[in-house]
Amino acid sequence: MIPSTTPSMLMQIQPTIQKFARMLSSVVQLEVEIVDSALYRVAGTGMFSKQLGQKLNTNSRLLRYIIDTKKEKVVTHSRFDPLCKDCTNKQECAEKAFLGTPVIYQNQCVGVISLVALTREQQARINANIQEFSDYVRHVSTIVVSRFLQDQAGGENIQKIFLTMIENMDQGVLVIGNDQKVKFANQTALKIMGFNQSSVIGKEIQFQPLTFEDNFKHGHMQHIISFDDRKELIIGQLHAVQDQWLFLMAFHQSHSSADFSAGQEGPQIEALVGECRPMRQLKKLITRVAPSPSSVMIVGESGTGKEVVARAIHKLSDRQAKPFIAINCAAIPEQLLESELFGYVKGAFTGASANGKTGLIQAANSGTLFLDEIGDMPLTLQAKLLRAIESREIQPVGASHPVPVDIRIISATNQNLDQYIAEGKFREDLYYRLNVIPLRLPPLRERQEDIELLIHYFLHLHTRRLNLVYPGVAQDVLDLLRRYRWPGNIRELSNLMEYLVNVAPSGEIIDMSLLPPNLLSSSDLAEPSAARSSSAPASQEESVTALEEMERQMIREALSRYSNKKQAADELGIGIATLYRKIKKYDLAAG
Numbered sequence: 273m274i275p276s277t278t279p280s281m282l283m284q285i286q287p288t289i290q291k292f293a294r295m296l297s298s299v300v301q302l303e304v305e306i307v308d309s310a311l312y313r314v315a316g317t318g319m320f321s322k323q324l325g326q327k328l329n330t331n332s333r334l335l336r337y338i339i340d341t342k343k344e345k346v347v348t349h350s351r352f353d354p355l356c357k358d359c360t361n362k363q364e365c366a367e368k369a370f371l372g373t374p375v376i377y378q379n380q381c382v383g384v385i386s387l388v389a390l391t392r393e394q395q396a397r398i399n400a401n402i403q404e405f406s407d408y409v410r411h412v413s414t415i416v417v418s419r420f421l422q423d424q425a426g427g428e429n430i431q432k433i434f435l436t437m438i439e440n441m442d443q444g445v446l447v448i449g450n451d452q453k454v455k456f457a458n459q460t461a462l463k464i465m466g467f468n469q470s471s472v473i474g475k476e477i478q479f480q481p482l483t484f485e486d487n488f489k490h491g492h493m494q495h496i497i498s499f500d501d502r503k504e505l506i507i508g509q510l511h512a513v514q515d516q517w518l519f520l521m522a523f524h525q526s527h528s529s530a531d532f533s534a535g536q537e538g539p540q541i542e543a544l545v546g547e548c549r550p551m552r553q554l555k556k557l558i559t560r561v562a563p564s565p566s567s568v569m570i571v572g573e574s575g576t577g578k579e580v581v582a583r584a585i586h587k588l589s590d591r592q593a594k595p596f597i598a599i600n601c602a603a604i605p606e607q608l609l610e611s612e613l614f615g616y617v618k619g620a621f622t623g624a625s626a627n628g629k630t631g632l633i634q635a636a637n638s639g640t641l642f643l644d645e646i647g648d649m650p651l652t653l654q655a656k657l658l659r660a661i662e663s664r665e666i667q668p669v670g671a672s673h674p675v676p677v678d679i680r681i682i683s684a685t686n687q688n689l690d691q692y693i694a695e696g697k698f699r700e701d702l703y704y705r706l707n708v709i710p711l712r713l714p715p716l717r718e719r720q721e722d723i724e725l726l727i728h729y730f731l732h733l734h735t736r737r738l739n740l741v742y743p744g745v746a747q748d749v750l751d752l753l754r755r756y757r758w759p760g761n762i763r764e765l766s767n768l769m770e771y772l773v774n775v776a777p778s779g780e781i782i783d784m785s786l787l788p789p790n791l792l793s794s795s796d797l798a799e800p801s802a803a804r805s806s807s808a809p810a811s812q813e814e815s816v817t818a819l820e821e822m823e824r825q826m827i828r829e830a831l832s833r834y835s836n837k838k839q840a841a842d843e844l845g846i847g848i849a850t851l852y853r854k855i856k857k858y859d860l861a862a863g
């Protein structure tokens with residue numbers, strides 16, 4: 273046992289564990305609590321994010337059970353489990369379902385990771401995938417915890433791990449001494465450079481970074497490597513490690529992996545990644561309409577990049593040096609929204625600041641005003657906004673004179689404003705004023721072609737930001753992510769990549785085992801090739817064709833693996849006659 277005066281292993285790396293908890297929660301979409309073996313709360317999300325570092329004051333029977341038995345514990349209906357029977361906290365307990373997994377390190381249970389369902393939807397999801405969630409948490413926690421604990425251990429241990437790791441990495445690695453001479457090159461590095469071990473070791477090597485970014489510290493960049501009289505252009509990171517240098521070569525697994533900004537057609541808008549047709553068209557349109565003073569309305573699901581587009585328009589306009597002011601109409605209460613937008617003069621109302629206040633519209637003068645979630649603007653303010661747009665002046669609360677303003681308005685919504693208009697929640701006249709230039713952002717599931725590009729974009733972004741090693745991505749992971757329906761769109765993809773770079777063992781490949789189980793559940797997967805265009809649940813007819821499509825795909829794959837039809841039929845678990853019938857039905861004869 274660890275004496276209670278010294279912090280436990282998990283507690284010693286608390287910030288890391290907390291970060292892991294937050295990310296795990298976001299990808300499995302359940303609350304997460306992590307305690308150590310002495311029942312101190314190390315990390316938590318939502319209602320578990322309080323009292324971190326303190327000993328739990330509830331009786332914690334479930335957690336104690338897991339620590340004592342080193343076994344996982346599932347509660348499908350909290351309060352009804354035998355372990356909950358005598359719990360004194362039963363009445364206040366907000367948990368609907370619970371899955372606790374022991375964190376095992378060197379055969380010891382050093383803590384417990386719990387996934388907690390607080391809603392019925394979450395409860396149903398845990399209960400439908402208990403085994404998957406449990407296996408998953410165990411797998412990921414083993415990687416994460418042992419990696420961080422080992423990092424802590426330091427010393428010789430690390431050096432040994434380090435060398436074995438380098439030798440076994442799929443990523444090319446060079447170790448260079450301070451004298452610029454190569455001390456070690458792993459097999460992959462030799463292959464990439466086209467050298468053999470003996471011609472490299474002890475030779476002098478020069479690195480010349482090619483970068484256009486200021487303050488570039490880490491992350492991938494192109495380097496020209498000069499060696500003997502050869503020069504090679506290689507993408508990689510150079511790290512100073514004590515008295516030597518490490519050069520980590522980027523994975524060259526696909527054409528798009530590192531140079532996602534180079535050599536594509538159409539206008540380049542830095543922050544707006546996407547090369548599929550709709551995105552190229554959108555970028556063209558943005559460059560064309562940016563200089564105009566007309567209002568733009570951006571429509572798109574949550575997380576599709578509406579704000580990114582609004583900022584890009586501002587940046588490409590001749591207002592770029594002037595303010596870009598964003599206001600979220602849904603986030604501010606009605607009474608405040610008016611004074612925020614229009615400002616007030618001194619003494620306008622009780623509680624108003626003595627000097628009055630400049631409204632955001634006025635603050636955006638000569639610049640761009642971004643009205644996010646415009647559908648949530650209350651009707652009274654809609655009228656006032658319309659007046660301001662038509663007269664190009666505003667009337668601060670309590671003011672006797674209007675103030676002239678010159679603003680460009682970009683608004684954004686993920687709601688169906690037509691319906692709002694029909695229901696009388698949104699003014700039609702304002703709608704036409706705001707929607708002079710309509711822009712629609714496609715949901716990510718309609719942009720399958722861009723997914724790989726975006727994956728690498730975010731891997732690059734997050735590894736650079738967090739100073740981690742750029743991982744590879746297994747082909748089946750890419751295939752699956754291309755088919756996933758991404759209800760949270762690009763934001764969800766970005767969060768997932770941030771999570772994955774954190775849990776992937778350093779410098780290794782992100783494989784299926786690291787994907788959260790809820791991503792693997794088929795309801796959120798589209799059929800392989802065609803992305804469906806609506807998010808409405810499939811009608812019965814549609815789901816029949818989806819099944820057929822899946823069957824066709826499976827048969828085609830089996831046929832390509834086995835030239836012998838009998839073996840293919842065996843693998844598919846169908847009779848040979850059925851196989852021939854299906855081959856005919858799906859027109860697969862050639863395969």
Ligand SMILES: Nc1ncnc2c1ncn2[C@@H]1O[C@H](COP(=O)(O)OP(=O)(O)OP(=O)(O)O)[C@@H](O)[C@H]1O
Pocket residue numbers: 543544545546572573574575576577578579580581686762763766
């Ligand atoms: N095309 C893109 N290229 C790169 N990053 C993007 C792109 N689109 C969105 N993102 C990133 O995804 C995240 C969500 O984007 P953004 O906030 O613009 O979405 P939104 O449509 O405004 O979502 P919401 O409706 O939820 O407010 C941000 O981190 C943004 O940087």
Ligand SMILES: [Mg+2]
Pocket residue numbers: 578579644
């Ligand atoms: Mg937004």
